[in-house]
Amino acid sequence: MKTKSYMARIMAAPHILWAILFIAAPMLFVLYYSFTDASGAFSTENLRLLLDAKYLTIFLRSMAFALVATVICLLVAYPLAYAISRATPRAQKVYMMLIMLPMWMNFLIRTYSIMAILEDNGFLNTILNSLGIPSVHIINTSAAVIFGMIYNYLPYMVLPIYTVLSRLDVRLLEASADLGCTPAQTFTRVVMPLSRSGVVSGVTMVFVPSVSTFYISQKLGGAKYDLIGDSIERQFQSAYNYNLGAAMSLVLMVIILISMAIMNRYSDGEGGLVA
Amino acid sequence: MFFVMNSQFYCGFNRYKRMCINSKKMEKNEKLIELRGITKEFDGTPVLTDLNLYILDKEFVTLLGPSGCGKTTTLRLIGGFETPDKGDVFFEGKRITDLPPYKRPVNTVFQKYALFPHLNVYENVAFALRLGKVAEKEIARRVKEMLKIVNLEGFERRNVEKLSGGQQQRVAIARALVNQPRVLLLDEPLGALDLKLRKDMQVELKKIQQRMGITFVYVTHDQEEALSMSDTVVVMDNGVIQQIGTPEDIYNEPKNAFVADFIGESNILDGIMHADKLVEFSGHTLECVDGGFEKDEPVDVVIRPEDVDIVPLGSVPIHGVVNTVTFKGVHYEIIVDVQGFKWMVQTTDYAAPGTEVGLRILPDEIHIMKKSKYSDLYGDYSTYFDEMDKSGAEATGDEN
Ligand SMILES: Nc1ncnc2c1ncn2[C@@H]1O[C@H](COP(=O)(O)OP(=O)(O)OP(=O)(O)O)[C@@H](O)[C@H]1O
Ligand SMILES: [Mg+2]
Numbered sequence: 258m259k260t261k262s263y264m265a266r267i268m269a270a271p272h273i274l275w276a277i278l279f280i281a282a283p284m285l286f287v288l289y290y291s292f293t294d295a296s297g298a299f300s301t302e303n304l305r306l307l308l309d310a311k312y313l314t315i316f317l318r319s320m321a322f323a324l325v326a327t328v329i330c331l332l333v334a335y336p337l338a339y340a341i342s343r344a345t346p347r348a349q350k351v352y353m354m355l356i357m358l359p360m361w362m363n364f365l366i367r368t369y370s371i372m373a374i375l376e377d378n379g380f381l382n383t384i385l386n387s388l389g390i391p392s393v394h395i396i397n398t399s400a401a402v403i404f405g406m407i408y409n410y411l412p413y414m415v416l417p418i419y420t421v422l423s424r425l426d427v428r429l430l431e432a433s434a435d436l437g438c439t440p441a442q443t444f445t446r447v448v449m450p451l452s453r454s455g456v457v458s459g460v461t462m463v464f465v466p467s468v469s470t471f472y473i474s475q476k477l478g479g480a481k482y483d484l485i486g487d488s489i490e491r492q493f494q495s496a497y498n499y500n501l502g503a504a505m506s507l508v509l510m511v512i513i514l515i516s517m518a519i520m521n522r523y524s525d526g527e528g529g530l531v532a
Numbered sequence: 533m534f535f536v537m538n539s540q541f542y543c544g545f546n547r548y549k550r551m552c553i554n555s556k557k558m559e560k561n562e563k564l565i566e567l568r569g570i571t572k573e574f575d576g577t578p579v580l581t582d583l584n585l586y587i588l589d590k591e592f593v594t595l596l597g598p599s600g601c602g603k604t605t606t607l608r609l610i611g612g613f614e615t616p617d618k619g620d621v622f623f624e625g626k627r628i629t630d631l632p633p634y635k636r637p638v639n640t641v642f643q644k645y646a647l648f649p650h651l652n653v654y655e656n657v658a659f660a661l662r663l664g665k666v667a668e669k670e671i672a673r674r675v676k677e678m679l680k681i682v683n684l685e686g687f688e689r690r691n692v693e694k695l696s697g698g699q700q701q702r703v704a705i706a707r708a709l710v711n712q713p714r715v716l717l718l719d720e721p722l723g724a725l726d727l728k729l730r731k732d733m734q735v736e737l738k739k740i741q742q743r744m745g746i747t748f749v750y751v752t753h754d755q756e757e758a759l760s761m762s763d764t765v766v767v768m769d770n771g772v773i774q775q776i777g778t779p780e781d782i783y784n785e786p787k788n789a790f791v792a793d794f795i796g797e798s799n800i801l802d803g804i805m806h807a808d809k810l811v812e813f814s815g816h817t818l819e820c821v822d823g824g825f826e827k828d829e830p831v832d833v834v835i836r837p838e839d840v841d842i843v844p845l846g847s848v849p850i851h852g853v854v855n856t857v858t859f860k861g862v863h864y865e866i867i868v869d870v871q872g873f874k875w876m877v878q879t880t881d882y883a884a885p886g887t888e889v890g891l892r893i894l895p896d897e898i899h900i901m902k903k904s905k906y907s908d909l910y911g912d913y914s915t916y917f918d919e920m921d922k923s924g925a926e927a928t929g930d931e932n
Contacts, residue, residue, distance in 0.1 A: 428646040431613055434633040435640045436660040436707070442634075446659075450650045 287510075290503030303504035312488070312505075319485040320512065322399065322474075323467035326406035327414075330463045331456065333407070334414035338455075339448075341415075342422035349423065356415050364409070368476050371408055375401050375477065397479030405473040410466055414459035421455030422448070457524040464520075465513050485509050550588065550764065563625070564589040564747055565610060565715065570619035572605060572771075579605050580771045583619070587715075587749060587764075592741055594750045594758040597768035598794070603751040604643060606768075607717045610749060611640045639708040643719040643751075645700045647692040653679070653703055654688040660711040678706040681740060697724035702733070709740065715747040722757070734761055755795050759783060767791050788904040792834045799840075799875050800910050803833035803900070811900060814870055816849040820898040832901040837878040839897035842866065848890040854883045867913055874912040 294300040306312065341352045359367060374380040375396045382392040395401045425448065433443040471486030485505060492502030563586040570583040580602045587593050595603040608614040609621055612633035620629045628636060639660075647656050657675045666674075679685050682702035687695070692703060701724050708716055721737070722730045738761055741748045752758050758765050759779040767774045767782060767790075775787040786792035789800050803813035808823030813833045825831060845851055852870035859865075866877045868891060875891065883889050 426646065428642060428644060429648060431633065432640070432642060432646040432648070433659075435611060435613075435638075437634050437663050437711070439634055442663060447648060447650075451648075 287503045287506050290500050291507045294500060295498075300500075303500045304508075306501060307504055307508060315483050315485055315488055316508065316512070318482060319468050322403055322406065322482070322484065323464050323470075326403045326410065326467045327460055327464045329403070330407050330411050330414040331460060334411060334418055334459060335456070338415050338419035338422055341419055342425070353416075353419065356412050359408070360412050365472070367409060368405060368473055371401075371405050372396065372476055375404065396477065397481065399478065399482055401477040402474045402482055402484075405477045406467045406470060409470075409473065410463040413462040413466070417458035417462065418452060418455040421452045425451055454524050457520050461517055461520050464516060468512065468516075469509055562588060564591075564623065565749075566622040566625075567606070567609065568620050568622065570606075570609060570616045570621070572602075572609070572614065572616050578771055580609075580616075583771075583773060585766060585773065585776065587747060590741075590745050590747055592738070592748045592750065592761060592763045593766060594752060594762040594764070595766050595768060596752060596755060596758040596794075597774075598753060601768045602771040603753075603768060604719055607640070607719055607749060607751055610715070611638055611717050612636050637714040638717060639711065639713040639715075640717040641701075641704045641708045641719060641721045643723070645704040647700055647703055647707070649693050651692070652688065653684065653690045653692055653695070656692055656703055657706045657710050659707060674710055675706075678710045681709075681736070682706045683736075698726070698729055701725065705737070709744070709746075712744060713746065715749065716741075717749045717751075719751045720753070721750075722752075730757075737761070759795070767794060769794075785899065786834060786901065788901055789832050789834075789906040789910045790904070792832075792899075792901065793906075793910040797837045797876055797878075798910075799835045799837065799912065801833045801835070801873065801912075802907075803831045805829045805831050805900065809895075811898060814850050814873065818849070818893065818898060819895045820900060821896045822898075822900040825900070825902075830903055832903060832907050834899040834901060835875075835893055835897060837865070837876040838863070839893065840875065840877040840879070841892040842868075842877060842879050842881050842883050843890040843892045845888050845890050848892045850891045850893070851888060852891065854885050854887050854889060857883065857885055874914040876913045 291303055292299055292301065294302060307316075337356075341349055341356075344352065372379075376382075377392065377394060377396060379396070381395070386392060395404070429447055429451070430443055433447045434440075438446060469486050470484065471490045474480075474482045474484045474487055489502050489505045489509070492498045492505065496502075565587040567583055567585045570580055571578065572580040583602075583606065585606075595606055597603055605614060609616055612628075612631060612635075615629060620627050622628065623636070623638075648659065651659065654675055657678055658671050661671045661674060675688075676685075679687065682705055684699065684702055684706065687699070687703075692700060695703065701721060705718075705721055708718075718737075722733050725733060734757060737748075740746070750758075750761065759782070762779055764776060765779055765782045766776050769790050775782055775791045777785070782791065782795055786795060786798075792798040792800055801813045803811050805811055805825040806817060806828060808825075809820055811818060811820045811822075811831070811833060850870060852868040852875065855867040855869050855874065857864055857866050860878070863878045863880050864882055866879065866883055868875045868877055868889065870891065877891065
């Protein structure tokens with residue numbers, strides 16, 4: 258017994274060291290900078306500053322955009338994942354690869370290509386015009402920013418939902434039909450409840466990066482829609498106010514923690530990718 | 533056989549109806565379900581070939597056959613989970629071949645339970661009731677009643693995935709029965725139970741079937757279960773029905789060597805019908821009760837081990853040397869070598885290994901069958917002990 262736990266501790270040592278170096282240490286730095294001023298003295302000034310309407314707006318906007326992007330991702334991803342999970346095993350592999358393909362591309366290049374698509378005389382409008390439909394103005398609107406988020410994070414929603422749906426036992430669907438459920442009833446009474454953990458994972462995996470994203474809004478929103486991620490970047494990159502930047506990160510972490518706690522209440526603790 | 537006897541009491545009426553239908557005295561609308569000319573292939577391999585079968589209202593029909601012979605597939609055709617390549621399925625005379633499962637008045641107890649893991653025992657059983665507009669109080673009453681029948685009172689709030697295999701199976705039975713379907717399809721519903729619980733549940737299921745007046749189509753590969761529970765047994769092999777009949781018919785009048793071998797133990801010998809009621813086998817010509825064969829037609833002769841008596845040498849023509857004796861509780865199982873052919877004899881008399889004995893077989897204990905493609909596959913008991921080892925290994929290896 259004793260030697261075993263001793264061994265286990267030795268085995269865990271590298272991992273613990275890693276965790277201290279790259280997880281705990283940065284967090285401590287964030288905490289330190291959040292509660293000090295430029296001279297290094299203790300201060301709550303940074304956090305108080307964030308209560309300013311300017312920053313509150315940024316936080317609320319980030320959360321609202323992330324929420325809308327997450328909901329749309331869910332609405333798109335669920336039927337998609339369901340359809341894929343019902344295809345033949347070969348087709349499933351191909352579809353999933355197509356969905357993952359954009360993730361192999363660099364984030365910046367992806368965002369630039371979305372710009373090229375959404376521009377006033379870009380790819381999308383060229384197609385619309387050739388179909389006789391008048392141009393739409395999307396670039397530099399909030400819709401473009403949200404579209405960018407959806408485009409970037411959709412695979413993270415599809416993947417966990419597909420994973421639970423593909424593992425769903427067909428016999429349960431047969432049993433449900435056998436007991437009198439129409440296909441629609443089978444969907445709401447069996448498929449949906451059994452895929453909840455995948456949905457919870459997907460929502461978490463899309464909401465978290467969306468709420469903290471930067472760059473997307475700068476490029477697709479024409480710098481009109483400041484988001485938390487962009488503000489933080491600015492504090493570190495151009496304003497050199499590490500203390501304010503750290504305070505923003507701290508608040509962002511709290512927001513993420515709270516939203517994850519809420520999501521986990523809906524998870525049944527099995528299946529999905531995020532425990 | 534003793535376990536066949538009790539079925540005599542309760543299946544008299546359906547048996548009478550079947551007789552009438554066969555003699556075309558009764559109209560065909562007595563048939564609740566009918567499978568007509570069903571052929572089904574999977575990936576080019578025929579699984580069912582020209583299957584014809586009807587099931588009467590309130591009848592207990594058992595599909596019996598070795599693993600992979602197409603029992604589950606037949607059940608799935610009735611349940612609506614498979615469509616035949618050829619042929620049709622009828623319910624009360626109406627063609628339902630393309631009707632989806634949820635529109636069929638048929639419920640299934642699946643071979644692997646298929647309980648809903650997101651629902652507890654109570655909600656699993658209540659599942660079908662919640663689809664209709666059944667009041668909560670009525671749901672509670674009926675679920676409680678069903679759980680009582682399957683002996684799972686007090687399990688309402690349990691997680692179905694944490695139940696034992698036997699308990700899960702009983703939840704599956706309760707779930708399928710709660711809505712009082714016209715027909716219940718059961719795919720080896722007692723497979724996961726230990727012997728004692730299995731016997732209890734056999735009696736319980738039979739009672740439920742009679743009390744609720746539900747037609748049961750029951751799949752098993754346990755021949756004793758089939759004989760003791762059913763009104764009608766359907767013996768299948770390799771996607772083809774070998775025989776349909778009452779348990780007594782199947783046991784006493786097997787149609788071919790496969791049925792004789794699959795149902796109980798049998799000595800199957802090559803014989804020649806010299807005339808009506810006169811058959812030659814083991815080098816002797818004996819009197820029997822069957823007829824209707826060509827003169828000198830080769831036949832299979834079936835003699836059940838319990839029908840053979842060990843008598844003193846010289847009193848009867850057939851005789852041999854005792855090879856082995858095994859005590860089985862009620863009787864001895866004695867392997868007797870008659871000119872190289874090993875007979876199995878079940879008797880309460882003891883005979884020491886090595887002694888020479890006579891084998892007495894009365895005329896009505898000799899059953900004559902036409903030759904079939906199974907004729908040479910089943911013979912004597914010379915490899916009996918190997919076979920026992922093999923079937924022992926199968927029984928543990930074949931869980932599905
Ligand atoms: N969906 C399917 N695809 C391909 N082959 C199948 C399918 N379902 C059944 N089969 C094949 O059909 C044959 C009959 O299967 P079936 O399940 O009806 O047998 P069974 O009599 O129920 O056997 P068991 O006693 O082992 O349950 C088997 O050879 C099986 O491999
Ligand atoms: Mg089966």
